[in-house]
Amino acid sequence: MKKLNIVFMGTPEFAVTILDTLYKSTEVNVVACITAPDKPAGRGQKINQSAVKQYTLEHDIPCLQPTNLKDENFIGNLKAINADLFVVVAFRMLPEVVWSMPPKGTINLHGSLLPQYRGAAPINWAVINGEKETGVTTFFIEKEIDTGMVIEREAIAIGENETAGELHDRLMHLGAKLTLQSVLKISSGEFEAIDQSQLTEEELKPAPKIFKPDCAINFDWDVQQIHNFVRGMSPYPTAWFTMHNTKADNNKTFKVFKTTLHSSKANEVPALIELDGKLILALRTGSLEIHEIQMEGKKRLTAQQFMQGYRPEEWEITL
Structure with a gap:
């Protein structure tokens, strides 16, 4: 042939x-x-x-x-x-x-x-x-x-x-x-x-192009939705959220690359905390462990590297 x-x-x-x-x-x-x-x-x-x-x-x-x-x-x-x-x-x-x-x-x-x-x-x-x-x-x-x-x-x-x-x-x-x-x-x-x-009788789901504003984490979502969102945006274009540094009195954007569901309790106000050597994103409906994070203008870090250089308690998530 x-x-x-x-x-x-x-x-x-x-x-x-x-x-x-x-x-x-x-x-x-x-x-x-x-x-x-x-x-x-x-x-x-x-x-x-x-x-x-x-x-x-x-x-x-x-x-x-x-x-x-x-x-x-x-x-x-x-x-x-x-x-x-x-x-x-x-x-x-x-x-x-x-x-x-x-x-x-x-x-x-x-x-x-x-x-x-x-x-x-x-x-x-x-x-x-x-x-x-x-x-x-x-x-x-x-x-x-x-x-x-x-x-x-x-x-x-x-x-x-x-x-x-x-x-x-x-x-x-x-x-x-x-x-x-x-x-x-x-x-x-x-x-x-x-x-x-x-091939299907189900309602069709679209897959439009994603732009940077679309990548902002919505803290009104439940913990599973946020976990899926982080996974779906990683490594590009990357999910992000903004935090206020209470010590320096400025705001910084943080990209999150990898999370897993964590068994720690939910928090009424979303917060970034250190718990048993882990970086935890405590949310209203549960918690996520952050494994990789990047502050704007800085390198991508593991959670352990981040906690060596920054104190989570000095940061407040802006909603």
Whole structure:
């Protein structure tokens, strides 16, 4: 059987894991990649290349980096590649002139069990909402975002203390396996695409992009909600709250990266306390042990490192 020629589109490290799996497969050809343009970053404005771009340079894969996906020159160059299938992972929204181009279509890998958690941050929102499982889905791209016909889905359990970052890494490897599996089914023609409306009768939960103001901890939530929120925002964009230093008479923002439920009693007024050598966030409905914390302008610290340099009793949580 003739090998399928693929154009891969993606940008971050998550995409590289899937690209690497496809590239190393003996049953498909990755003939080109599309990724974000190089751009200056950091204080020195050093030119930064995407993780996918770096991979293409290491493996001598042709790479296109359009600023405009509707640009006529880019479209012409993409057509000239004459690929059978486009595979998209963590990339920009494609115009129809691009996703409709290959004869076998354009497929996407999404980090949820579609149709649940359509949107930019499916992994974060699944954890924030306290889901017990999530997964990955391959589907054909169509006009409406994340709504196309599903090729395959695979579920995975979410640990009770697992962060979005930890789940991200597990889904990345599961997604690589599922994407290759889907590509091979498309190559052989042995697949059945399923309309998403047939996959659930439950109310759909969205997964919109998360911005910094969305990351503030709401102390009106119960202890489990706050724990899920911290997990779902870790390591990025990170849950935060503000405290007032009674000694210096100033306010500081604190990011929280990792918590676990703690058996200590609830506190009517939310407070940060030291208890038996542990850093405890005492809340109205229970308590959380904080394992990693970062004060604005300072380094990320373990709870023990934080308590060596700061006195929790000198801080009051601002509500």
